[in-house]
Amino acid sequence: KSRNLPPGPKPIYPIIGNLPAVAGKDVLLAFREMRTKYGDIFSLYFGHQLMIVINGYETIKAVLVKHGALFSERPHNFLSDEMCQGRGIIFSTGKIWKEQRRFSTSAFQELGFGKLSFEESIKTEVLKVLEFFEEKQECPIDIKECIFASITNIIFSIVMGKRYNYDDPAFHEFLLKMVETSQLVGNASILVNCFPFLRYCPFDPLKKNFALQNRDKIKSFFKDTYEEHRKTYNREYIRDFVDLYIREIEKNAEAGTESTFSEEMLNSVIGDLFGAGGETSTTAVCWAFLYLVRHPEIQARIREEVDNVVGPNKIPSYSDRHKLPFLEATIFEVLRLGDVVPLAIPHAVPNNVFFCGYTIPKDSSILINLNSISHDPVLFNNPTHFKPERFLDSSGTIKNVTEFIPFSIGRRRCIGSTVARMELFLFISAVLSKFELVPPEGQPPPDPVGILGITNMPRPYKLRAVFRRNSS
Numbered sequence: 001k002s003r004n005l006p007p008g009p010k011p012i013y014p015i016i017g018n019l020p021a022v023a024g025k026d027v028l029l030a031f032r033e034m035r036t037k038y039g040d041i042f043s044l045y046f047g048h049q050l051m052i053v054i055n056g057y058e059t060i061k062a063v064l065v066k067h068g069a070l071f072s073e074r075p076h077n078f079l080s081d082e083m084c085q086g087r088g089i090i091f092s093t094g095k096i097w098k099e100q101r102r103f104s105t106s107a108f109q110e111l112g113f114g115k116l117s118f119e120e121s122i123k124t125e126v127l128k129v130l131e132f133f134e135e136k137q138e139c140p141i142d143i144k145e146c147i148f149a150s151i152t153n154i155i156f157s158i159v160m161g162k163r164y165n166y167d168d169p170a171f172h173e174f175l176l177k178m179v180e181t182s183q184l185v186g187n188a189s190i191l192v193n194c195f196p197f198l199r200y201c202p203f204d205p206l207k208k209n210f211a212l213q214n215r216d217k218i219k220s221f222f223k224d225t226y227e228e229h230r231k232t233y234n235r236e237y238i239r240d241f242v243d244l245y246i247r248e249i250e251k252n253a254e255a256g257t258e259s260t261f262s263e264e265m266l267n268s269v270i271g272d273l274f275g276a277g278g279e280t281s282t283t284a285v286c287w288a289f290l291y292l293v294r295h296p297e298i299q300a301r302i303r304e305e306v307d308n309v310v311g312p313n314k315i316p317s318y319s320d321r322h323k324l325p326f327l328e329a330t331i332f333e334v335l336r337l338g339d340v341v342p343l344a345i346p347h348a349v350p351n352n353v354f355f356c357g358y359t360i361p362k363d364s365s366i367l368i369n370l371n372s373i374s375h376d377p378v379l380f381n382n383p384t385h386f387k388p389e390r391f392l393d394s395s396g397t398i399k400n401v402t403e404f405i406p407f408s409i410g411r412r413r414c415i416g417s418t419v420a421r422m423e424l425f426l427f428i429s430a431v432l433s434k435f436e437l438v439p440p441e442g443q444p445p446p447d448p449v450g451i452l453g454i455t456n457m458p459r460p461y462k463l464r465a466v467f468r469r470n471s472s
């Protein structure tokens with residue numbers, strides 16, 4: 001209190017702080033209750049780490065947009081510091097972050113974010129998923145692995161201009177390392193916050209060495225690609241993200257300007273694109289299929305809309321989306337209710353900041369509670385109901401809801417939102433053009449319950465992809 005911190009539950013436990021108030025519970029629900037009690041800005045301790053939780057659209061907008069220059073740092077975290085060493089986009093700050101983020105955003109635009117080339121990469125993978133569903137012959141499928149593989153291949157294709165066969169052992173190894181690393185970093189971050197002494201313990205209780213080895217294996221995967229690209233690089237014929245990056249390195253070298261672009265940095269940026277774009281999009285597609293299994297009437301309505309616009313059994317192009325408002329509304333509703341990254345990525349301030357009457361300390365971790373918007377009953381009537389119509393106006397046109405920000409806002413907002421929306425559009429429309437998604441025989445539809453890690457992933461579930469009755 002003496003530090004003029006935002007209000008919050010008392011950290012009654014000396015080592016673990018307020019962790020018992022949230023551990024093993026529905027964290028998002030616990031935050032909703034705390035917001036009712038303490039207001040839009042509250043604080044609590046996860047172990048030694050002070051968390052400031054920001055809630056509600058207006059307060060979030062004030063933090064990320066009006067005061068965005070102050071609130072766009074990232075907190076220091078034992079493992080992410082070791083893993084990223086200040087490089088890349090997600091956990092970098094200052095000049096490195098500015099240059100690498102600006103380059104990546106414009107590279108995506110140049111390569112065709114929202115244009116044909118990305119669409120082709122996504123369609124190639126979507127067709128592979130259709131083949132996989134076909135092979136399964138209407139048997140129950142746990143879709144997560146297959147969706148993760150195809151989303152990862154989309155990133156490979158955009159970034160390095162290549163894809164892997166799903167049964168390629170090297171590709172499997174890569175997927176495994178990505179999953180393991182994400183889990184390790186998540187677990188270790190929680191543990192070290194509660195028990196800071198663990199970082200000094202022998203026998204590597206945080207599995208730091210394992211995580212670092214994984215990082216190096218993932219990076220060696222990228223390194224070969226860089227060397228291959230260098231050999232075949234042609235300035236006049238840019239193929240992918242890596243080529244654009246090589247062009248940038250050369251440009252800076254020729255101009256003799258000091259820059260943050262290097263092979264090492266490229267490795268980190270690529271790692272971030274896989275890290276930020278893999279699990280998130282996989283989670284979103286898994287939620288989409290879960291809600292579709294639960295709502296056969298919505299499947300029927302999307303199918304009817306797509307059939308009317310592009311014809312039966314055909315996959316629409318992303319440019320058709322304006323003629324497919326119900327499909328678009330369904331994608332918005334999946335992103336809202338699925339709440340893929342409900343607490344964004346933690347933000348931080350460079351110095352103690354005075355905000356709304358409170359001190360936000362330099363060493364605090366600021367959680368942007370996007371869930372407080374997506375589940376706000378004032379903005380979204382009956383927020384726990386899956387209702388795509390809420391995003392349509394009375395004439396059936398898409399309604400722009402300014403407060404709806406699943407990709408966050410401000411300087412740190414997601415740079416992959418267009419590709420993510422394109423993926424959802426093509427996965428849903430392609431799968432429904434050929435299949436009906438139903439629960440395994442004799443079983444109820446999967447419950448819409450999430451497991452909160454970095455993303456809010458649905459609990460594992462199985463579905464059956466049954467050939468559409470009038471499908472060719």
Ligand code: HEM
Nearest residue numbers: 090276277280281284340341344345407408412414416420
């Ligand atoms: C449904 C899928 C996705 C969702 C819901 C999502 C959401 C988010 C959110 C909430 C943030 C944090 C913003 C903040 O800190 O305020 C973020 C950051 C980021 N996202 Fe996404 N994302 C998705 C897919 C992607 C994809 C496909 C890519 C790239 C291929 C990507 C790249 C990034 C990067 C690089 C950042 C860090 C930005 C920075 O720190 O400056 N994301 N995303």
